[in-house]
Amino acid sequence: MLRFLLTRILSAIPTMLIVTMAIFALMRIIPGDPAALMLGDMAQPGQLEELRARMGLDKPLPVQFATWLGNVLTGDFGKSTATGEAVLPLIFERFSVSATVVLVAVLFASLIAVPAGMIAAWRQNRLSDVMIVGTATLFLSIPSFWLGLMLLTIFGLWLGWLPVVGYVSVADNLGDGLLYLIMPVMTLVMVEAGAITRMARASTIEVARLEYITHARAKGLSERAVMWRHAFRNAFAPTWTLIGLILGSLLANIAVTETVFTIPGLGRMLIDGIFARDYPVVQGCMLFIAFLYVAVNLLVDLIYPLLDPRVTA
Amino acid sequence: MNAQPPLLSVRNLTVRPGRTLPPVVRDLSFDIAPGEMLALVGESGSGKTMAARSVLRLLPAPLMPVEGSSIRLKGSELLTLSDHEMCKVRGARIGMVFQEPMVSLNPAMQIGKQMAEALRLHHRLSDAEIRDRSLAMLERIRIKDPAKCLAAWPHEFSGGMRQRIMLASVMLLKPELLIADEPTTALDTLVQRDVLDLMVELTQEQGTGVLLISHDLGMVAKYAPSVVVMQSGIAVEQGRSAKVLTAPAHPYTKSLIDALPRRAEGGSRDTTARPALIEVQGVVIDYPGRERFLRRDPPKRAVHGVDLTIGSGETLALVGASGSGKTTIGRAIVGLVRPSAGAIRYQGHDLLQAGPETARLRARMQIVFQDPYSSLDPRQRIEKVVAEPLLLDKAMTAADRRDRVRAVFEEVGLPWALADRLPHQLSGGQRQRVAIARAIVRNPAFVVADEPVSALDMTVQKQILRLIRALQDKHGFACLFVSHDLGAVEQVADRVAVMENGLIVEMGTRDEIFDTPQHDYTRRLLDAAMLIDRSFGAVMA
Numbered sequence: 001m002l003r004f005l006l007t008r009i010l011s012a013i014p015t016m017l018i019v020t021m022a023i024f025a026l027m028r029i030i031p032g033d034p035a036a037l038m039l040g041d042m043a044q045p046g047q048l049e050e051l052r053a054r055m056g057l058d059k060p061l062p063v064q065f066a067t068w069l070g071n072v073l074t075g076d077f078g079k080s081t082a083t084g085e086a087v088l089p090l091i092f093e094r095f096s097v098s099a100t101v102v103l104v105a106v107l108f109a110s111l112i113a114v115p116a117g118m119i120a121a122w123r124q125n126r127l128s129d130v131m132i133v134g135t136a137t138l139f140l141s142i143p144s145f146w147l148g149l150m151l152l153t154i155f156g157l158w159l160g161w162l163p164v165v166g167y168v169s170v171a172d173n174l175g176d177g178l179l180y181l182i183m184p185v186m187t188l189v190m191v192e193a194g195a196i197t198r199m200a201r202a203s204t205i206e207v208a209r210l211e212y213i214t215h216a217r218a219k220g221l222s223e224r225a226v227m228w229r230h231a232f233r234n235a236f237a238p239t240w241t242l243i244g245l246i247l248g249s250l251l252a253n254i255a256v257t258e259t260v261f262t263i264p265g266l267g268r269m270l271i272d273g274i275f276a277r278d279y280p281v282v283q284g285c286m287l288f289i290a291f292l293y294v295a296v297n298l299l300v301d302l303i304y305p306l307l308d309p310r311v312t313a
Numbered sequence: 314m315n316a317q318p319p320l321l322s323v324r325n326l327t328v329r330p331g332r333t334l335p336p337v338v339r340d341l342s343f344d345i346a347p348g349e350m351l352a353l354v355g356e357s358g359s360g361k362t363m364a365a366r367s368v369l370r371l372l373p374a375p376l377m378p379v380e381g382s383s384i385r386l387k388g389s390e391l392l393t394l395s396d397h398e399m400c401k402v403r404g405a406r407i408g409m410v411f412q413e414p415m416v417s418l419n420p421a422m423q424i425g426k427q428m429a430e431a432l433r434l435h436h437r438l439s440d441a442e443i444r445d446r447s448l449a450m451l452e453r454i455r456i457k458d459p460a461k462c463l464a465a466w467p468h469e470f471s472g473g474m475r476q477r478i479m480l481a482s483v484m485l486l487k488p489e490l491l492i493a494d495e496p497t498t499a500l501d502t503l504v505q506r507d508v509l510d511l512m513v514e515l516t517q518e519q520g521t522g523v524l525l526i527s528h529d530l531g532m533v534a535k536y537a538p539s540v541v542v543m544q545s546g547i548a549v550e551q552g553r554s555a556k557v558l559t560a561p562a563h564p565y566t567k568s569l570i571d572a573l574p575r576r577a578e579g580g581s582r583d584t585t586a587r588p589a590l591i592e593v594q595g596v597v598i599d600y601p602g603r604e605r606f607l608r609r610d611p612p613k614r615a616v617h618g619v620d621l622t623i624g625s626g627e628t629l630a631l632v633g634a635s636g637s638g639k640t641t642i643g644r645a646i647v648g649l650v651r652p653s654a655g656a657i658r659y660q661g662h663d664l665l666q667a668g669p670e671t672a673r674l675r676a677r678m679q680i681v682f683q684d685p686y687s688s689l690d691p692r693q694r695i696e697k698v699v700a701e702p703l704l705l706d707k708a709m710t711a712a713d714r715r716d717r718v719r720a721v722f723e724e725v726g727l728p729w730a731l732a733d734r735l736p737h738q739l740s741g742g743q744r745q746r747v748a749i750a751r752a753i754v755r756n757p758a759f760v761v762a763d764e765p766v767s768a769l770d771m772t773v774q775k776q777i778l779r780l781i782r783a784l785q786d787k788h789g790f791a792c793l794f795v796s797h798d799l800g801a802v803e804q805v806a807d808r809v810a811v812m813e814n815g816l817i818v819e820m821g822t823r824d825e826i827f828d829t830p831q832h833d834y835t836r837r838l839l840d841a842a843m844l845i846d847r848s849f850g851a852v853m854a
Contacts, residue, residue, distance in 0.1 A: 210416045214411065215411055215417050216430075220402070221400070221430070237421075308420065309420070
């Protein structure tokens with residue numbers, strides 16, 4: 001078990017290293033010299049060389065990469081060229097916003113979708129199954145930005161129940177914070193619950209036809225005991241991987257939803273950074289998002305043996 | 314007539330999916346006396362499993378017993394019980410063990426919990442008492458270190474061990490009736506024997522009646538005093554096994570018994586003088602260890618130095634338990650696995666040396682795999698499957714290939730009308746014929762048949778074994794017949810090599826091995842093989 005944990009954690013390191021290289025390369029491939037951009041059109045001839053030297057841009061690429069990696073490892077993500085603020089604290093601040101939305105959404109989506117999928121599987125081809133699968137497929141097929149706009153129109157404009165623009169942190173004001181959370185979370189829940197439902201249903205059907213389920217029934221267990229004690233854990237294992245992937249990809253792709261609901265999260269920060277050509281911000285956000293993705297999947301892998309003891313063997 | 318009602322009494326049991334579709338079990342009636350064993354015998358699709366599941370009312374969805382069916386346990390009707398009352402019968406009064414040891418225990422639950430579950434449900438016992446009883450039972454079935462076993466997971470045990478553990482957990486509740494659905498089909502001969510003996514021991518100790526479901530007539534002859542033979546849902550014949558299996562009245566029973574492999578008349582063919590086609594010398598084969606992060610598990614040695622020769626046109630059978638290395642040798646000869654030491658030669662040419670000559674000779678050697686369900690590409694039409702090896706011959710036109718495929722279809726007994734079917738549209742026997750056709754389409758000199766019939770029904774097994782022999786007689790190819798089934802081996806082999814733990818422990822002509830086995834392992838294998846004529850002795854003649 002300890003060895004399993006250790007190897008999984010160690011194997012995340014090369015992944016992260018490749019990611020940093022990719023991000024570094026991407027930033028250098030983008031046309032345009034960051035130093036020239038920072039100076040703008042009004043620069044004096046000598047200033048450019050001076051700034052390039054100050055930024056280390058005149059050094060060979062491997063040296064630049066090593067310097068940057070060293071800084072990143074010590075927590076120095078650089079300063080925003082637009083505002084001059086340190087990037088890392090800014091990322092943390094924005095991340096807490098995104099994380100609130102995403103974590104709540106994934107939690108709700110799982111709580112709804114996993115039991116729904118299992119019930120659908122247990123009542124395969126009956127009315128409840130058809131309805132659950134139909135609903136799941138419907139939501140799965142709707143693009144999240146459109147769903148977000150519809151929610152805004154209905155609950156924000158027509159009914160006027162929920163605030164349309166802006167964001168209040170739940171930490172600052174619980175009541176208002178929750179009100180601002182409802183629609184973005186609902187959008188994500190609807191879209192992601194569809195995928196989770198289908199996965200939970202498929203893996204439950206797979207498990208339900210195995211002999212140990214019949215064996216459990218033959219012991220005299222009630223249907224409910226068979227389903228929750230024997231089917232759930234085995235059927236949940238593959239679904240758990242999917243939930244992890246969704247969590248990771250939501251954190252990475254939340255930009256669209258954040259734009260629709262004007263939430264000041266990590267995704268918005270990235271997009272604003274791109275438009276402002278704020279290289280340290282873009283670089284920092286990308287690196288942080290990639291790190292999140294790897295970390296979430298690592299966590300999923302580490303929890304997996306609790307669901308399926310065979311993976312450590 | 315007994316005054317006491319039978320333990321289980323099934324009357325006019327008819328099971329059908331819905332109201333309109335044809336029944337899968339029709340008008341089945343039988344009794345089991347307390348402590349007695351009765352076997353339901355038949356091929357796949359005969360309805361034997363569904364009949365047995367009806368007793369526990371565990372039929373898969375649309376199937377259900379129709380009105381007028383009756384299943385009584387000690388005189389009380391089971392079919393009219395409420396679901397809740399039925400749950401009290403399952404496990405407590407009727408236990409069931411399943412076929413596939415790899416999937417019949419929950420992989421995500423420790424053995425102890427799975428054993429305790431039914432005890433806790435049906436009896437009011439303290440945790441300590443449950444633990445004591447579980448430990449006692451594990452000790453009873455001779456599991457080493459029972460306490461450790463309780464905390465272990467199912468994947469830590471072999472198939473045979475899991476089957477014993479399942480049997481133990483079911484017998485722990487002292488049921489009145491045990492339903493055993495092909496309990497040993499997936500196991501090796503020796504393990505099979507162990508598990509069955511254990512089942513008989515435990516059920517006799519507790520006076521439990523047994524409903525055994527099996528396709529293996531040899532096993533039924535050895536263990537079950539009464540038998541019901543089923544075909545397409547109907548009991549075609551039933552009675553005492555000794556009578557039904559030795560003097561069958563129904564043509565179907567007769568065909569089942571005819572299908573049992575039997576030694577050809579006239580002793581083994583003398584093939585020792587034939588020139589060697591394949592020579593295997595001092596071959597050692599290691600499987601690389603599992604790839605881990607930045608390291609590798611140590612390699613596992615599957616074959617420890619094996620010598621054998623196969624003469625042209627000869628059938629050498631390689632016999633042994635799973636894991637003995639027999640399949641690995643077959644694969645090494647045709648080049649699917651590379652030995653770490655030793656030599657493999659084809660008519661003197663070293664096959665381990667790469668080169669055009671080796672490539673040419675490789676095409677002269679073919680293999681037929683065990684499972685026809687996974688050895689054919691599910692997206693390839695069967696004409697293409699068989700024609701594919703011919704593509705290597707650049708001189709052949711499409712028309713030539715089609716002619717050749719057509720001829721081979723006829724030889725293996727496949728109707729040409731099936732040519733554009735996909736593998737899943739064929740029966741198991743037809744698929745294995747396709748696999749054989751693919752192997753012989755280029756007239757090989759040597760064919761490895763790796764357990765070619767073990768996934769098939771008895772009557773189909775017989776046909777395929779006959780087909781292989783007939784093709785061999787016609788084309789004269791040599792064959793390495795890898796099998797754990799001594800019955801099949803007895804029928805086809807000229808010579809037999811017995812393998813244990815990667816070594817050949819005995820080799821000889823078929824008659825030598827079967828009549829005067831020298832090595833202890835060979836004797837144990839033969840002893841465990843449930844060949845029907847051994848169970849009833851001279852009666853079978």
